[in-house]
Amino acid sequence: MSTKRVLLVDDDPDLRMLVEAYLKGAGYEVSSAVDGLSCLIKAQQARPDLVILDLGLPAGDGMTALQRLRTNTHFAQTPVLVLSARSAAEWRDKAIQQGASAYLQKPVDKQTLLESASKLLGCEPAPALPVRGQLGCPHCGGSLESLKVALDEATIAAIARAVRSEETPR
Numbered sequence: 637m638s639t640k641r642v643l644l645v646d647d648d649p650d651l652r653m654l655v656e657a658y659l660k661g662a663g664y665e666v667s668s669a670v671d672g673l674s675c676l677i678k679a680q681q682a683r684p685d686l687v688i689l690d691l692g693l694p695a696g697d698g699m700t701a702l703q704r705l706r707t708n709t710h711f712a713q714t715p716v717l718v719l720s721a722r723s724a725a726e727w728r729d730k731a732i733q734q735g736a737s738a739y740l741q742k743p744v745d746k747q748t749l750l751e752s753a754s755k756l757l758g759c760e761p762a763p764a765l766p767v768r769g770q771l772g773c774p775h776c777g778g779s780l781e782s783l784k785v786a787l788d789e790a791t792i793a794a795i796a797r798a799v800r801s802e803e804t805p806r
Contacts (some may be wrong), residue, residue: 640686643678645678675696705735716735
C-alpha cells in the first residue's frame with residue numbers, strides 16, 4: 637500500500653504544525669497551504685488523497701476553496717475534511733452541502749482527527765507513537781516523538797545549533 641497524501645490547509649501556524657505532526661506520526665505524507673489560493677495550487681502539485689480544510693482563510697476562504705476543488709475534475713471525488721472553529725450547525729450543513737465529506741469542530745483531539753482521516757481514506761489508522769516517560773504536550777496530548785517526526789533534519793540541526801550557542805559561555 638502506498639503512503640496516503642494529505643493536504644492540510646490552515647492559516648494558524650501552530651495548529652498546522654500540530655496537525656501535521658499527528659498526521660506524519662500516523663504515517664501520512666503531508667503538504668500544507670495557508671490560504672484558499674495556495675490550497676488550489678498545492679492540490680495541483682501534491683495530488684492529495686485527502687484535504688483537511690479550515691473555513692476561515694485569507695486570500696480565498698475555505699468555502700470558496702471547497703467549491704473550486706469540487707468543480708475540478710481531478711479533485712471532485714477527493715475527500716475533504718473540514719476542520720473549523722465555526723460551531724454553528726449552519727456552517728457544518730453548508731460545508732456538507734458544498735461537498736465536504738466530513739466536518740470537525742476545533743479544537744479536535746488527535747484520536748478523533750486520525751480516525752476521521754483514516755475513515756475518509758478507507759484505511760486503518762496507524763498505531764500512535766509511544767510517548768517516552770511523561771514527555772508530551774500537557775495541552776493537546778501530542779507526544780514529543782510525533783513532533784520530532786514533523787521536524788526535518790535541517791530544522792532539528794538548526795535548533796541544536798541555537799541551543800549549543802546559548803549554552804556556550806560568553
